[in-house]
Amino acid sequence: MNKLFPIFLKLENDDLHTLIVGGGYVGLEKITAVLDNAPQARITLVAPEIRDEIRALAAEKPAVSLIERTFADHDLDEKDLVIVATNDKEENRRIKRVARARHLLTNVADTPEECDFYLSSIVKKGNLKVAISTNGMSPTLAKRLREVLTEALPDDLETAMEQLKAVRDTLRGDFAHKVEELNRITEVLVKARKPHE
Numbered sequence: 167m168n169k170l171f172p173i174f175l176k177l178e179n180d181d182l183h184t185l186i187v188g189g190g191y192v193g194l195e196k197i198t199a200v201l202d203n204a205p206q207a208r209i210t211l212v213a214p215e216i217r218d219e220i221r222a223l224a225a226e227k228p229a230v231s232l233i234e235r236t237f238a239d240h241d242l243d244e245k246d247l248v249i250v251a252t253n254d255k256e257e258n259r260r261i262k263r264v265a266r267a268r269h270l271l272t273n274v275a276d277t278p279e280e281c282d283f284y285l286s287s288i289v290k291k292g293n294l295k296v297a298i299s300t301n302g303m304s305p306t307l308a309k310r311l312r313e314v315l316t317e318a319l320p321d322d323l324e325t326a327m328e329q330l331k332a333v334r335d336t337l338r339g340d341f342a343h344k345v346e347e348l349n350r351i352t353e354v355l356v357k358a359r360k361p362h363e
């Protein structure tokens with residue numbers, strides 16, 4: 167059973183600050199994942215060696231800062247979320263312990279058991295986002311499912327969402343009435359999937 171609780175973080179909110187430790191392939195993968203979703207997210211990345219692709223990203227983003235040295239505990243000061251991706255397993259575990267003592271939510275890329283949260287594969291269609299997790303069992307399957315679902319979901323969902331939002335904004339009455347009305351309008355979506363009923 168997958169017991170992970172999914173949430174969608176507003177990493178562009180003013181005072182949210184993400185720390186990434188490690189500037190190699192995985193550091194690049196994680197910073198790209200954050201910026202693809204939250205382009206203005208405030209991120210600090212610390213590592214003695216930082217890949218050129220990360221430097222190129224940072225050069226375009228004033229909200230991304232790079233610190234070129236090994237991690238120091240005070241790098242956790244005033245951070246909200248931490249992604250640890252060095253190639254030093256022991257140091258990764260140690261950083262996790264310090265971060266936990268400060269009640270920071272931490273992802274430790276090389277040790278799923280140490281993670282407070284996982285990154286997911288993300289299907290995007292305009293305002294729609296579907297996050298996929300395999301419970302850490304197969305990130306490759308998550309990636310493939312993203313491709314399959316991106317292909318399978320219709321492109322006109324954005325129009326449907328815009329229209330439903332317009333209806334939602336105009337609906338008057340109590341909460342129960344709104345729910346009933348929106349359920350009625352969208353019933354066709356469910357019916358179309360169950361031709362036998």
Ligand SMILES: C[C@@]1(CC(=O)O)c2cc3[nH]c(cc4nc(cc5[nH]c(cc(n2)[C@H]1CCC(=O)O)[C@@](C)(CC(=O)O)[C@@H]5CCC(=O)O)C(CC(=O)O)=C4CCC(=O)O)c(CCC(=O)O)c3CC(=O)O
Pocket residue numbers: 195196199273274275276277278281283284285286287288298299300301302303304305306307308309312
């Ligand atoms: C637990 C988790 C923690 C976390 O990182 O958050 C984790 C852990 C590990 N990943 C490893 C390997 C790979 N990870 C990827 C790719 C992705 N990994 C992502 C998430 C997660 N990876 C979390 C679980 C998510 C879930 O619940 O399903 C994605 C979805 C999101 C993202 O990273 O942004 C992104 C795909 C994005 C996309 O394209 O849609 C690929 C494939 C590739 O790169 O092509 C490979 C190589 C092939 C393979 O192993 O499958 C290893 C072994 C390292 C080693 O062997 O040294 C570990 C550690 C371990 O398992 O022990």
Ligand SMILES: NC(=O)C1=CN([C@@H]2O[C@H](COP(=O)(O)OP(=O)(O)OC[C@H]3O[C@@H](n4cnc5c(N)ncnc54)[C@H](O)[C@@H]3O)[C@@H](O)[C@H]2O)C=CC1
Pocket residue numbers: 187188189190191192193212213214215216217235236237251252253254255257274275276305
């Ligand atoms: N979760 C995931 O999606 C995946 C996780 N991994 C794991 O992630 C880890 C990192 O892999 P790569 O990025 O490929 O390694 P890499 O060798 O490309 O990069 C390692 C980075 O860590 C930095 N570093 C080392 N010690 C540090 C310290 N004390 N403080 C700050 N930075 C430090 C280095 O300067 C370098 O930037 C590996 O242990 C690997 O097993 C690998 C693939 C996917």
